[in-house]
Each structure stands twice: as C-alpha cells, then as structure tokens.
Amino acid sequence: xxxxxxxxxxxxxxxxxxxxxxxxxxxxxxxxxxxxxxxxxxxxxxxxxxxxxxxxxxxxxxxxxxxxxxxxxxxxxxxxxxxxxxxxxxxxxxxxxxxxxx
Amino acid sequence: xxxxxxxxxxxxxxxxxxxxxxxxxxxxxxxxxxxxxxxxxxxxxxxxxxxxxxxxxxxxxxxxxxxxxxxxxxxxxxxxxxxxxxxxxxxxxxxxxxxxxxxxxxxxx
Numbered sequence: 741x742x743x744x745x746x747x748x749x750x751x752x753x754x755x756x757x758x759x760x761x762x763x764x765x766x767x768x769x770x771x772x773x774x775x776x777x778x779x780x781x782x783x784x785x786x787x788x789x790x791x792x793x794x795x796x797x798x799x800x801x802x803x804x805x806x807x808x809x810x811x812x813x814x815x816x817x818x819x820x821x822x823x824x825x826x827x828x829x830x831x832x833x834x835x836x837x838x839x840x841x842x
Numbered sequence: 843x844x845x846x847x848x849x850x851x852x853x854x855x856x857x858x859x860x861x862x863x864x865x866x867x868x869x870x871x872x873x874x875x876x877x878x879x880x881x882x883x884x885x886x887x888x889x890x891x892x893x894x895x896x897x898x899x900x901x902x903x904x905x906x907x908x909x910x911x912x913x914x915x916x917x918x919x920x921x922x923x924x925x926x927x928x929x930x931x932x933x934x935x936x937x938x939x940x941x942x943x944x945x946x947x948x949x950x951x
Contacts (some may be wrong), residue, residue: 746936747890748897750876766856780859781935782927787863797866798876802901804936 744807746781751799751825755791762790763827774821777809788830799825864904865924872903872926874917905929 741747755761765785769775783801791797801823809815879900882893892898904927913936932941 741890743893745898746893748879748893748900750880768854770857772854774934775854780857782861782864783859784864784866786856786858789863789866791866792868795868797868798873798898799866800864800876802864802897802935 741779741805743805743809746802746804749801749803749823750824751784751801752796753791753799753827755793757833758793760790760792762788762830764830765825765827766789767823767825770824771818771824773814774809774818776816777806778821778823779804779806785825858923861928861930865909865926867904867907867909867926869909871907871909872900873901875903894937897934898935898940901935902932903929 753763764787767780767783767785769778781802781804783803784799787799789799803823805821846933875896879896883889886892899904905925907926908923909926932938
C-alpha cells in the first residue's frame with residue numbers, strides 16, 4: 741500500500757448460528773502510533789449489520805494511509821500496519837462500549 | 843484479541859469512516875468484481891497499486907446496484923432499496939489518474 745493512494749481490503753464474516761445476528765463492529769490499528777495516519781473512507785463498521793443464519797458476507801474497507809506517514813521519522817521503521825475488527829452483538833437498548841466514539 | 847485495553851495514558855480512539863458505512867452485499871451482487879480484485883492481489887504479490895483498476899471496478903459495481911435493504915429493527919420493510927454505495931465521482935475516491943487515462947485513450951479508438 742502506498743501512502744496517499746486509496747486502497748481496498750476485504751474481510752469475511754459468517755454467522756454460524758441458526759438465528760439472525762445483528763452486530764456492530766469497531767476496529768483497532770497496530771502499531772498504535774500508525775493509527776493516526778489510517779483513514780477510512782468507507783467501511784462496514786460502526787453501524788448495525790444484520791447477518792442471517794449461516795450467512796457469510798464480504799466486508800469491504802476502503803481506506804488510505806495519510807501521505808504524511810512517509811514524512812514522520814517515527815514511522816520510518818514501520819512497514820506493517822495491522823487493521824483488525826471486533827464484532828459485538830447489538831442488543832436492543834444495550835449501550836455498546838465504543839471508546840472515544842460518540 | 844480484544845481492542846487495546848491499556849491502563850497507561852494511551853488508548854486507541856476509533857474514528858468513524860469519512861463516508862459512512864457500506865450496506866452489506868447480502869446477495870453477492872458484486873462478488874465477481876471482488877474475486878477479480880483478489881485474484882489481482884494474489885498475482886501481484888499483494889501490490890495494492892497494481893490492482894487499483896479492479897478496486898475501482900468493484901466500487902463502480904456497488905454504485906450501480908440497488909438491493910433490498912434497510913436498517914433492521916426500525917420498523918422498515920426490507921423492500922426498500924438502497925445502493926450498495928452512494929454515488930461519488932471516481933476522481934474523489936482517489937482514481938483521478940485512472941479516469942484521465944481512460945479519457946485520453948478514447949479519442950484514439
């Protein structure tokens with residue numbers, strides 16, 4: 741991935757149960773310091789997504805790394821940035837613990 | 843592995859996406875485009891730059907499709923149709939150079 745260039749990535753999610761699941765996801769970036777340079781244009785996160793029983797879907801993320809990443813001396817040794825997602829089951833009336841997100 | 847639960851001063855602050863969320867492609871309408879894109883990544887050794895035309899094709903597919911959709915649990919019928927991706931000029935999605943190449947190639951045809 742080239743900083744400044746838009747890029748596409750795919751995740752896959754499966755609901756292995758026999759009931760529909762409504763989930764909501766949040767993400768994490770490591771190394772921590774690279775997270776400020778990670779910009780999502782569009783993804784599947786932060787909104788409720790419904791998966792039917794046994795359903796498997798592709799989940800795209802369209803993003804770019806801020807070009808200033810290449811100028812930051814602290815990032816000089818970073819050649820791998822890992823993006824991960826955690827799905828929570830959305831329950832009616834349940835407040836999700838999404839740190840820092842209003 | 844859960845989200846970073848440090849007790850130190852640093853904690854990861856998630857930010858929402860600029861253009862919101864992609865509706866799920868429940869019926870795999872754009873799966874063929876996705877497969878072509880992933881095939882390109884496999885062949886190029888995961889070079890994102892090399893596969894930008896196919897990424898663009900995938901997003902175009904999304905913009906052209908309307909599928910039954912709607913937010914669950916809010917009293918809405920699933921017969922409402924939503925685009926798989928809101929229309930956005932491709933130049934604004936970082937594909938300006940690819941569009942310029944295409945329009946330059948046209949007069950020669």
